[in-house]
Amino acid sequence: LALMRISETHIFLSGNTNASLQMRLREAISTEIWSGRFVAGDRLPSTRSLAKHLGIARITVAIAYDDLAADGYLEANPRSGYFVSSEAPTSLKRAEPVDLGEVQPVDWTGRLLKHFKGVGPQAKPNDWRDYKYPFIFGQADQSLFPHDAWRACARRALGRKDFNVIAGDFGVEDDQMLVEQIVKRSLPDRHIAAKPEEVLMTLGAQNSLWVVTQMLFAGRTVRRAVIEDPGYPELREILQFAGVEILPVPVDENGLCIDQIPDDVQAVFVTPSHQAPTGATMSTERRLALMAMAQTRDFIIVEDDYDFEISFSGPPRAALKSYDVNGRVIYLGSFSKSLFPGLRLGYIVAPAFFIQEARGLRTLIARHPPGITQRITAYFLSLGHYNAHARLLRKTFDARRKVLVKALAEHGVKLPADDQSGASVWIEGPPGVDTSELAVTLRSQGVLIEPGAPFFASDNPPKNFIRLSYSTIDPSRIPDGVRLIMQAMTKKN
């Protein structure tokens, strides 16, 4: 075997600038070896010459070499340095000849009979954090997030002791530690007394809505569901896909107008804490009336309580589920707003028989939410961080909302009886304004807003609404942001 010395000029740092220099060097060298460009017996440059060539510290190169040796890519020879190991992982070679035949591609556009947008009005540029006035909903404010506490929980969850838990296939089960914590630390705030067998973990509210829709309507010939109008657009898509007839019912400052609920519906989907997108909180009177109506007319209530934690004008009104002595309410909770949406973790609270069946369905769809995210979140709850963080969000959002309401008032915009809470306000612009066009104009000025049209069920929705969220904007920027929005609205008009 003729030993080749690899020249330092053949080694580059990988382009992944999020990673450390040492990692970028490991990435580069392991790629060269795996792909067969550096082969067994090849001698690596000395740490000194490579460090000098790349302009990095010699210790960085030394650590990278050492780690590559631990993974079997390199072998160290005490006298003459590092070599590519004869045992190094390399790309698997194709053994057989290939006859690719004549090319006649499948026409996929014709073959797929149903189409999916999958994108709601939350559509936002990926670099939204670089905008000065991001009035967007549903993202986490990194300046409020308790990074250290979260990482401490992650270290514990990813430790050797918990490996057997997080690595295993849970099947129809969940991380029992997390379920217990939800029962103990989260649901009591909603006055919901649930047993562990009445709780199922999901991949967030979206996944819960998918599972519940399949559960309630699969196998039925007549399928009718009430939704809020305006409401969550992805829910309409989920129901449409399941072949459910959608009955939109309007919303006022007290939430869903329940006297307009049609007869013969099997389910009513509501967001009583903060109606999405108007933010209206359903009054207690209406809650009790809805519960009574569900019983008389025999329908199921699906209560999407996606952000109850964000309540600051007095204690939040009790969840519908807390009145549910008959097992008529399917309650959906989520960590997307209280922690962050990329976590993809939520839960369903429902009668034990429903949950048992839902376990089977969830397992068919995706088995279970990852052990890693379940266990980190379990520790975060168990150590009291979750309750502390929810408290911080309430205080912060309360202050931000006051700034926003004041700024809007200065431009003559009044909110309907501002006893609301939540993380956003819903504003009706002048009749002629198209807020989708407005959003484009404002984006160039560093302002991100959410046009309201996609929330309406109608094919010809009102175009003059916007949802303004304050969950990720620096409060000092709110007045200027509002001014820019109001200027653009007036100009357009």
Added chain:
Amino acid sequence: LALMRISETHIFLSGNTNASLQMRLREAISTEIWSGRFVAGDRLPSTRSLAKHLGIARITVAIAYDDLAADGYLEANPRSGYFVSSEAPTSLKRAEPVDLGEVQPVDWTGRLLKHFKGVGPQAKPNDWRDYKYPFIFGQADQSLFPHDAWRACARRALGRKDFNVIAGDFGVEDDQMLVEQIVKRSLPDRHIAAKPEEVLMTLGAQNSLWVVTQMLFAGRTVRRAVIEDPGYPELREILQFAGVEILPVPVDENGLCIDQIPDDVQAVFVTPSHQAPTGATMSTERRLALMAMAQTRDFIIVEDDYDFEISFSGPPRAALKSYDVNGRVIYLGSFSKSLFPGLRLGYIVAPAFFIQEARGLRTLIARHPPGITQRITAYFLSLGHYNAHARLLRKTFDARRKVLVKALAEHGVKLPADDQSGASVWIEGPPGVDTSELAVTLRSQGVLIEPGAPFFASDNPPKNFIRLSYSTIDPSRIPDGVRLIMQAMTKKN
């Protein structure tokens, strides 16, 4: 406010013995405060007296107090110790009176029209790791797993720099770093040259099968799919739920008997690398014939390549997808076997238009796999750990299989032409044996086996098959385990 001194006898360590003493103390105290049993102004015992009472180190108490203060539960007074803070997070109180009405529970057993088992033959006791002879499939062997490398990747992924990536709502998108790594480090081993826009991340093979089934059959009136018999039971459940007519086709030592594929089918689901559960590898000749047949008869091939990494008798045969010039193959990859099943991460490789639509559907179902699991895995691949670990699994499983084959041979059991690889063998017991009963008997002797009956599509399946996996058993225990199995089989007969 009358200050109360909390007695150390009122403070216990929480029962979570996986956590550190310090964490258990924080859990206990934060729970008492949050639930209102300790109230604002209450004075905590001194670190000295509490430490003495609990029999733990004083520093442990001091750190717990300090962390609780950081979260706002406690306040420190330099002279007199720690008090419950007036700003402490506490459970939200119910504001309204409750009228729960008459109790007439919903009859859920009658209301749900479709039922879900969700449990395949993999059913295993939760404490399977405590069994001496766990011949079970699909779990991770903690003694082989590169814990340190994985945790280093996790630390990086959970660092502040990547927070904005992992915390965000990806919507229809994925972690681009992971997709690039799959394209660069994993698919080339299958001789698949894919572009990033041809790859969609999923929550594992189960989730991929669910998504693909919905994509291929939604909106069709005639729905016919071929599956392998025996085959993956959950696939049958997914197809049944989607109203697809299931056409089981037998399997021999070269995989699916393609000459028995009926006419007029829209899709053929196959596991060519290692047929699940028989482990048979589809011959190259048959692969090419199947590809040709798909083109002539115009069906789609769904290639579930769940564990191609586990190949050791020569390089693995090229994936069907690698021959796919016409976009007829939907390829499914997974990290469940190469990393661990609780990770819940897999991917679909298909023509860009199919992937674009599948993105929309996946987003409706669950939005996206969590940012955390995607980013940790991306680092794990990029640093070369993944290729190194796959190599280790191949070597280890090769050795274990040799031990198993030898042990079986000593009892007169021969495997059909043992050129197979994978992580399990498929054995036909004597005709009269019911391996489900056998499994119960053996369990009491510390042996876990998988009965074969659930893999068969028939309502009256053969009962004398078992799948023996060596992916999580200590090889030194294989001979004894095999002996116990063979003794039980003979006795039964």
